[in-house]
Amino acid sequence: MTAPKIKLTDVHKRFGEKVVLDGIDLEVAPGESLVIIGGSGSGKSVTLKCILDLLTPDSGSIEIDGESLTGMGRSDRERINRKFGMLFQGAALFDSLPVWENVAFGLIQGHRMNRSEAKEIALEKLAAVGLGAEVGELSPAELSGGMQKRVGLARAIATEPEIIFFDEPTTGLDPIMGDVINDLIVKCVKELGATALSITHDMASARKISDHIAMLYKGKIIWIGQTADIDNSGEPHVDQFIHGRAEGPIQMELRQL
């Protein structure tokens, strides 16, 4: 068995009184694409942000390629960060920069590449997500939501990272554009041979882009398995979630009318 690319052991995170992650255990093998599903507010984004060092877990350990991130020095941390690419939920493009510079950002700032060389690569990556060179000169505010997501994807893959994170890549898009993004994700991850960790509550997307699916509920991973097995998980929470039923073991925290 190969060593896991990403490994979380007993990760806890709370905000004030509110416990968000209550002991997450998770492993992602190299080249695997794992999708975490779970309801809104279940802590999916928080999980990603803990791995990305945007939030610090209260306890537990996170390892990347066998190296523990806790207590890691700044330069090691930066070296690990360079293995990462991330597509944010709202694309999070820098609106002060033109599209091509957004895509080239990691190359220019992180990898100290000169601007003209970085621009060439940026335009290549834009082409890979189906956007022409003329889009590169626009500002992000001039793009539709779907195009912004594509630019976000191009930015995430521009530095050819070993691990790519996708935070709800299809949320807020129409089904067709959602599927276009799914196809692009599958294609880009495959071309790079990257490990992918995505989070979503869109089951169609989850099925399409994953090899494995894990379900996050009440701060824990309650089920993990092959994507093909999700329909026979035998886990009532998973069944309720994938069929989108209001009745079941998962109770929305709503007050009774």
Place this chain on the structure above:
Amino acid sequence: MNPFQPVGKALLGFLEATGKLALFTFISVSHCVRPPFYYRLLGRQMIDIGYYSLPVVGMTTLFAGMALGLQTYAGFSRFSAEGAIAKVVALGITRELGPVLAGLMVAGRIGAAMAAELGTMRVTEQIDALDTLSTNPFKYLIAPRIIAGLTMLPLLVFVGDIIGIFGGYIVSVYKLGFNPGVYISQTFKVLEFVDVFSGLVKAATFGFIVTLMGCYNGYNSRGGAQGVGAATTNAVVSASILILIFNYIITELFLAA
């Protein structure tokens, strides 16, 4: 209920906020003095703060100088001391009104804009995105703003001083009929290096306060559009109050020296 409980809670909250601001200040300053520097971004901020604030600061100090000239005349003519207008205007503008008015105007113009920009970047995850692209937001966003504030405000105030004194000159010469040559020679006779210098020290301090409060409130904003609005208000209010407090402290220090 224990009547001291709310007091203790407020005190703890205050201490926590102070500690958080102190830490933020420390990190910001450490990035201001350590390379690498983003010269392109620094240049843009300097132009924004220094050049584009000129009209506002110029107008404010011009009319402040004019009003000060009139008031001095109204007050001092009772003691037949109206010859002192030039001196009062020169000292009042360089030591107090120039830096304080410029500081407050820039707090409204620049502090608010910085809080809104960084706040929007925070809530749209652009600041998180910077981190994942191996770029430290303190280096990329905050250091250029603080350095620009620290260096540009003294320049602005210096220009404002000249315009303010010119305002007093206009009133004295064209409205009150004083001799222009006498006005100018009296201005130069009364002004000492330390008068202008103390004003410029104030200006640098205010530039630091305004940009720091803008960045601090923006960087830590949360909760969507409303959070950004609150951050903007807090940036302006806290910077204005701190400006007046530090104005007193610096005045006191220079008088004691």
